[in-house]
Amino acid sequence: MRPEPRGELDRREHAWVRDAQRGSAPALEQLFRHHWPRAYRAALLVVGDAAAAEDIAQEAFLAAVRALDRFDRRRPFGPWLHRIVVNRAIDWGRARTLRRELGEADAPEPAAPEREPAEYAPRLATALAGLGPEHRAVIVLRYLLEYTPGEIAELLDLPRGTVNSRLRRGLDRLEAVLREEPE
Amino acid sequence: MSERRVQRLLDSTPADEQAEARAWEIVRTAYAQREPRRRPRRRLRLVLAFAAVAALAAAAFSPPGRAVVNAVRRSIGIEHAQPALFRLPTGGRVLVAGDGGAWVVAADGSKRRLGDYAQASWSPHGLYVVAASTNELAAVTPAGAVHWTLSRPKIRFPRWGGTRTDTRIAYLTTSRLHVVGGDGAGDAAAAGVAAAPVAPVWQPTSADRHVLAYVTARGRVTVLDSDRGSVRWISPAYTGPRVLAWSPDGKQLALATRTKVVLFDARTGHTTAVRIAGVRALAFAPDGRLALLNDREVVLRSGTRSRTLFVPPGGRLDGLAWSPDGRWLLTELPAADEWVFLQTRGGRRILAVSHIAAQFGAFPTLSGWAK
Numbered sequence: 001m002r003p004e005p006r007g008e009l010d011r012r013e014h015a016w017v018r019d020a021q022r023g024s025a026p027a028l029e030q031l032f033r034h035h036w037p038r039a040y041r042a043a044l045l046v047v048g049d050a051a052a053a054e055d056i057a058q059e060a061f062l063a064a065v066r067a068l069d070r071f072d073r074r075r076p077f078g079p080w081l082h083r084i085v086v087n088r089a090i091d092w093g094r095a096r097t098l099r100r101e102l103g104e105a106d107a108p109e110p111a112a113p114e115r116e117p118a119e120y121a122p123r124l125a126t127a128l129a130g131l132g133p134e135h136r137a138v139i140v141l142r143y144l145l146e147y148t149p150g151e152i153a154e155l156l157d158l159p160r161g162t163v164n165s166r167l168r169r170g171l172d173r174l175e176a177v178l179r180e181e182p183e
Numbered sequence: 184m185s186e187r188r189v190q191r192l193l194d195s196t197p198a199d200e201q202a203e204a205r206a207w208e209i210v211r212t213a214y215a216q217r218e219p220r221r222r223p224r225r226r227l228r229l230v231l232a233f234a235a236v237a238a239l240a241a242a243a244f245s246p247p248g249r250a251v252v253n254a255v256r257r258s259i260g261i262e263h264a265q266p267a268l269f270r271l272p273t274g275g276r277v278l279v280a281g282d283g284g285a286w287v288v289a290a291d292g293s294k295r296r297l298g299d300y301a302q303a304s305w306s307p308h309g310l311y312v313v314a315a316s317t318n319e320l321a322a323v324t325p326a327g328a329v330h331w332t333l334s335r336p337k338i339r340f341p342r343w344g345g346t347r348t349d350t351r352i353a354y355l356t357t358s359r360l361h362v363v364g365g366d367g368a369g370d371a372a373a374a375g376v377a378a379a380p381v382a383p384v385w386q387p388t389s390a391d392r393h394v395l396a397y398v399t400a401r402g403r404v405t406v407l408d409s410d411r412g413s414v415r416w417i418s419p420a421y422t423g424p425r426v427l428a429w430s431p432d433g434k435q436l437a438l439a440t441r442t443k444v445v446l447f448d449a450r451t452g453h454t455t456a457v458r459i460a461g462v463r464a465l466a467f468a469p470d471g472r473l474a475l476l477n478d479r480e481v482v483l484r485s486g487t488r489s490r491t492l493f494v495p496p497g498g499r500l501d502g503l504a505w506s507p508d509g510r511w512l513l514t515e516l517p518a519a520d521e522w523v524f525l526q527t528r529g530g531r532r533i534l535a536v537s538h539i540a541a542q543f544g545a546f547p548t549l550s551g552w553a554k
């Protein structure tokens with residue numbers, strides 16, 4: 001099946017946003033169903049924790065709903081949502097790193113076992129785990145969400161050169177870990 | 184390595200359909216509740232609100248009208264609510280109190296009425312209940328046997344704290360903070376200044392000491408060693424204090440005000456503010472997670488990370504109680520006459536129970552969930 005032309009998708013998304021602003025729940029659902037899988041995957045690939053990814057993607061959609069009336073329909077919805085998702089995922093990753101520095105032994109005993117970590121492509125998870133959240137975010141924005149380095153620089157408020165170097169380092173790391181896996 | 188291969192690998196990451204379904208429920212209800220962009224004029228809104236209240240009140244007094252009220256409740260309640268509390272979703276005993284008296288609900292759903300007490304709370308180990316009617320304080324067993332009573336005017340917010348062998352009960356009379364021994368002896372005013380209408384809370388401890396936090400009428404949080412009568416620290420004044428809670432390790436004290444939540448270091452009184460407005464209830468889980476409830480949602484805070492746990496389909500939520508194992512959170516939806524159990528670990532189930540008022544004589548206030 002041929003993918004839907006970008007222009008047609010943009011027109012439909014524009015209509016969903018407009019109708020959702022006017023109070024149409026079905027339009028909001030279309031918008032949600034269309035964007036959820038990539039928003040969730042992006043969060044999961046940055047944080048590597050399924051429960052946290054669900055929270056981050058959910059909170060991003062809630063933020064979108066709360067700001068829906070103020071949203072400028074002339075702008076595309078996707079980048080706006082992805083900026084929220086990826087920045088929250090980076091914040092989560094940083095916070096977890098800081099908490100780990102305090103020592104796992106200091107953490108309270110959980111009342112029940114946490115949910116098992118997501119079993120997505122274990123080698124990919126391992127490869128990504130070797131990168132910091134900022135590097136993972138750049139890889140995800142480039143190769144999952146298909147933004148150009150210039151767009152990523154704008155979304156993350158980074159110099160273009162930093163984006164390029166993070167992409168390079170990320171690819172090198174993925175290559176090192178995944179080299180033995182057949183293409 | 185080719186960029187296309189990276190792309191293929193990232194694209195193969197599965198999306199969790201159950202997570203999508205859960206998130207959509209929360210997003211959908213938040214959307215249904217959002218403020219419309221164009222509001223009717225203020226005067227018209229007032230007239231409409233008055234008319235709606237009058238219509239509902241009239242409806243409630245006629246049998247056909249009762250059906251209408253029930254329909255309204257159904258429309259704002261949770262779908263597939265159980266018609267009665269058949270059992271708790273996990274172990275422990277829930278204590279409630281209100282116009283229908285104080286009740287203890289066991290894990291199997293059986294209920295025992297303790298007496299005509301409008302307020303109640305558990306003793307630190309759940310062995311007793313301190314209950315209060317307007318002018319009487321009583322220590323009773325969960326089976327309803329009265330151990331002692333104390334008559335004082337206009338009793339509010341009785342709270343029991345201490346170790347297994349030496350306990351104290353704090354409560355407010357009109358505006359004074361009192362402390363009495365767990366055996367009912369030695370009742371005395373504990374502070375020289377008037378207290379705000381906020382429940383005092385005992386610092387959890389394994390040591391033999393009795394440290395209490397309360398809010399003065401001027402809105403200053405005060406931590407008091409009730410044995411020595413000495414004040415450990417006093418905070419600056421906060422406007423609109425609503426609720427206090429200690430973390431389970433006693434290292435942190437949380438205060439909810441109209442505009443924010445303030446977390447105090449128990450030793451120094453140093454603060455961290457959490458920007459969440461309108462919090463009316465907060466409760467720490469046994470593992471230290473903090474649940475917060477405002478007019479719009481239930482939020483779960485773990486470390487510095489917050490997530491929305493539940494957005495009701497309509498109406499205002501009231502009260503929070505953690506299950507002793509920290510897996511479930513109980514809240515109330517009075518407008519729908521429902522209790523809502525929210526699973527926070529090992530899954531994300533939401534269980535609702537309806538016809539709560541009929542089961543307790545009146546819609547009660549949650550007073551705790553003990554082992």
